[in-house]
Amino acid sequence: SYVIDQQTVVNPMLSQMQASNIVQTISDLSNNYSNRYYQTSGGSNASDWLKNKWLTMANGRTDITVEQFTHSGWKQKSVIATIKGTDNGSEIVVLGGHLDSINQSGTSETTRAPGADDDASGVASLTEIYRTLLASNYKPRRTIKFMAYAAEEVGLRGSAEIANSFSAAGANVVGVMQLDMTNYKGSASDIYIFTDYTDSAQNTFVTNLIKTYLPTLTVGTDRCGYACSDHASWNAKGYATTMPFESSMSGDNKNIHTANDTLANSDSTGAHSLKFARMGLAYAVELGSDGP
């Protein structure tokens, strides 16, 4: 029942969201570490940095916890921020992106893999949604979890461990949105909803969210043809996922997985990412506001 009925809450928040904040986070993640590879110190240090950033932003709110998910076979930890629901907390909404980066030529301690678009842009979009919800003192009825996954580039390994853990615990995750690459406008439409490894009813809901809250944006659809990001880990466990992407398959960012995946080689104003952050905020509030 994907009812859209939170306009009085969502619209004031949308106008508070700023591309400059997204640009800052992309810059921090892509410039302060040689790479964020799942096996290097940069990968681990970026995880610690994000955990501290999200914790500081929580500013002592007792309904918010920020944790690192320790993985079984590698150093880099995933980061999870949880806003506990008020009266329907057992139902969980997940918004995710991935923290790690990779250089297709091989990634050692000093290899340059800025990963500005893939996927600092997604993590930065998540961070701006999180910041805006907190600034508005929003208290969701459902639990909302922001996840920055480790080890996506090496087989969706961080999200697989997390999704499997949530499934084993019988967690009632009502929806998952994946933001992987949001800041390179490679094609005509603004947002492309991918139709494989996702849930069609939720995809329709997200398309309606864009029509309702971001009516000037144009929407397309496409397919990856393979398990192309972390939403596939949740889809594999039967959870409803949506993967809004920055471009069509044919317009994809050719700089990813190289030293040239930089802010300068994507949208240096962050305007493209802001579209995804606004869509994600609407998703978080509309789903997060539902009672039992």
Ligand SMILES: N[C@H](Cc1ccc(I)cc1)C(=O)NO
């Ligand atoms: N393969 C994905 C990126 C990716 C996803 C979809 C399309 I079309 C092109 C590229 C990846 O590298 N995720 O980190």
Ligand SMILES: [Zn+2]
């Ligand atoms: Zn990638």
Ligand SMILES: [Zn+2]
């Ligand atoms: Zn990615």
